[in-house]
Amino acid sequence: MSQKSAGKKQKQRRIIDTDVHERATYADLVPYLDHPWKRYITDNHWMQEKHMPYTQPTVAGVDRADAVTPDGGAAGTDLSFMQQQLLDAEGHEYGILTGALDPSPSSMHGWYEMATALASAYNDWQIENWLEKDDRLYGSVHIAAQDPQQAVREIERVGSHPKMVQILLPIDKTPWGDPFYHPIYEAAERYHLSIGMHHNEPPTHFGEWPRYFIEWHTMLPTAHMIEVSNMVFNGVFDKFPGLHLIMIEGGFTHAPHLMKKMDQQYKELRHEIPWVKRMPSDIMREHVRFTTQPVEEMNQKEFMQYIDQMGSEDMVCFATDYPHWDYDSPLEALPKLDEALAEKVYSENARASYPKLPQKQGSVT
Amino acid sequence: MMKEVVLKKEDIEPGKMKSASLGKIPIVVCRTKDGEFYAYANRCLHQGAPLSEGALVGDTKRTDVHGNYEYIKEGEILRCPWHGLEYDIKNDGCMLAEPDKKLRSFKVTIEDDYVVVHK
Ligand code: FES
Numbered sequence: 315m316s317q318k319s320a321g322k323k324q325k326q327r328r329i330i331d332t333d334v335h336e337r338a339t340y341a342d343l344v345p346y347l348d349h350p351w352k353r354y355i356t357d358n359h360w361m362q363e364k365h366m367p368y369t370q371p372t373v374a375g376v377d378r379a380d381a382v383t384p385d386g387g388a389a390g391t392d393l394s395f396m397q398q399q400l401l402d403a404e405g406h407e408y409g410i411l412t413g414a415l416d417p418s419p420s421s422m423h424g425w426y427e428m429a430t431a432l433a434s435a436y437n438d439w440q441i442e443n444w445l446e447k448d449d450r451l452y453g454s455v456h457i458a459a460q461d462p463q464q465a466v467r468e469i470e471r472v473g474s475h476p477k478m479v480q481i482l483l484p485i486d487k488t489p490w491g492d493p494f495y496h497p498i499y500e501a502a503e504r505y506h507l508s509i510g511m512h513h514n515e516p517p518t519h520f521g522e523w524p525r526y527f528i529e530w531h532t533m534l535p536t537a538h539m540i541e542v543s544n545m546v547f548n549g550v551f552d553k554f555p556g557l558h559l560i561m562i563e564g565g566f567t568h569a570p571h572l573m574k575k576m577d578q579q580y581k582e583l584r585h586e587i588p589w590v591k592r593m594p595s596d597i598m599r600e601h602v603r604f605t606t607q608p609v610e611e612m613n614q615k616e617f618m619q620y621i622d623q624m625g626s627e628d629m630v631c632f633a634t635d636y637p638h639w640d641y642d643s644p645l646e647a648l649p650k651l652d653e654a655l656a657e658k659v660y661s662e663n664a665r666a667s668y669p670k671l672p673q674k675q676g677s678v679t
Numbered sequence: 680m681m682k683e684v685v686l687k688k689e690d691i692e693p694g695k696m697k698s699a700s701l702g703k704i705p706i707v708v709c710r711t712k713d714g715e716f717y718a719y720a721n722r723c724l725h726q727g728a729p730l731s732e733g734a735l736v737g738d739t740k741r742t743d744v745h746g747n748y749e750y751i752k753e754g755e756i757l758r759c760p761w762h763g764l765e766y767d768i769k770n771d772g773c774m775l776a777e778p779d780k781k782l783r784s785f786k787v788t789i790e791d792d793y794v795v796v797h798k
Pocket of ligand 1: 690723724725727760764
C-alpha cells in the first residue's frame with residue numbers, strides 16, 4: 315500500500331484542472347493557414363524542429379497508454395474521447411487547455427513570421443474545435459513571443475474571446491521576465507488574461523541535455539525556478555500588479571525552497587534590482603501559482619509541511635496533465651486534505667488565478 | 680473459495696494480457712511467453728490505473744557495470760499504462776521498485792481449455 319492510501323477514496327468534488335493537453339496535427343492546422351505558410355507544410359512537409367534526445371521510456375511515448383483514441387489516433391486529438399475519459403469520468407467543472415507544445419510557436423528558433431502564422435492558426439483551431447464545443451473547456455492564447463509586437467497583435471485578435479483565459483509561454487531557453495517581453499504582460503492585464511508557463515524542452519543541465527531521461531524529468535522544476543526568479547527579479551509583478559502567473563507541470567514542492575532562497579538573496583542584493591519593492595516571497599504569494607502535477611507520493615502531514623513553508627494555502631492548483639503518461643488522478647494523486655484546503659487546491663485557487671473563469675456557483679452534489 | 684471461468688485459453692496469445700472479471704473484481708489475466716497464465720487485480724497500486732491497458736515487457740538486469748544493458752524476463756513484467764510502475768507477474772506481482780508491495784493475485788487453473796480463476 316502506498317503511504318497515501320489511507321486517504322483514498324476522495325469524494326467527488328469540484329475540479330478545475332489547470333493542465334489539459336489537446337493536440338493538433340499539422341493537417342488539422344492547414345485549413346487555418348494562408349499561403350505561403352500552408353504551402354510550407356503541405357508541399358515541404360515543414361514541422362517544428364524538436365531536440366529531445368530520448369526515446370521516451372514509458373509505455374506509450376509521452377502519453378497515457380489508455381488515452382489512444384478509439385480510432386487509433388494520438389492521445390488528445392479527439393474531443394469526444396477526452397470528454398468521456400476525463401471531463402465526464404472525473405466530473406470536471408473546468409479544464410484549461412494548454413496545447414501539446416508541438417507546434418510551440420514561442421519555442422521556434424528564427425522564422426518568427428511562420429511562428430506568428432502558426433500561433434494564429436492554432437488559436438482559431440482551438441476556438442472552433444474545442445472551446446466552442448464544450449462549455450467546460452477554457453483556452454490558452456498561443457503567441458510567437460519572440461516578436462512581442464506580433465504577439466500583442468495576436469492577443470488583441472483573440473484575447474477577448476470569452477473562453478480564452480491565459481497566454482501560454484513555453485519554458486524552454488528564454489527567460490521571459492526581460493523587459494523586451496513586457497508588452498505581452500501589458501496586453502495580458504488589458505485582456506484579463508493570466509500567463510501560463512509550461513515547460514517544453516528546456517535543456518535543464520547547464521544548457522545541455524543530461525545523459526538520461528530520468529535526470530531531465532527529475533530536474534524540470536529547475537527550469538520553472540529559473541523562470542519564476544527571472545519574472546520576479548525583473549520586476550514584472552511590480553510593473554503589472556494585476557498579473558497572475560501559473561507555473562504548469564513543475565509540481566510545487568520546489569516552491570518553498572525558492573521562496574526562502576529568493577528572500578535571502580533579496581535581503582543581501584536588493585540594491586541591484588531597485589525596481590523590485592517587496593520580498594520575493596510576498597510577490598509570489600500574491601502573483602504566482604504552482605500546479606500539483608506531477609506530484610510526489612506524500613501523506614497529508616508531508617503535504618501540509620510544504621503548505622506551511624509556503625506560508626499560503628492559495629498557491630497550489632490541481633492539474634491532471636491529461637493525457638500524458640504522468641497524469642495525476644483527481645481522486646488518487648493527492649492525500650486527503652481538510653475540506654477548506656481541498657476546495658482551494660482542487661478549484662478555488664485556480665478560479666482566483668483566472669479572472670475570466672466563471673464565479674463559483676451552487677455546491678457539488 | 681470460489682472459482683470462475685473468465686476466458687477461453689485461446690483468447691490470450693502467449694505474451695499478451697486481457698482484462699476480465701472475477702465476480703465484481705476487475706482482473707487482468709496475463710499469459711507469459713512460456714504459455715503460463717497469471718491473474719491479478721486490474722488496478723495499479725499507485726493511482727489505480729487499469730493495468731490491462733499497459734504492456735507486458737521485460738526488465739533491465741541490475742548490474743554493477745555502468746552502461747551495461749541486459750534485457751531479461753521478456754514478457755514477464757507488467758508495466759502500468761500511466762506512470763510506468765512495473766510488476767513481476769511470475770513473482771507474485773511484486774513491484775520491481777519496491778518488492779514489498781505486490782498486486783493482489785489470484786490462483787489460475789486451466790480446465791478443459793478454459794482459464795479458471797480462484798478466489
Ligand atoms: S497509476 Fe500505475 S504507475 Fe501510477
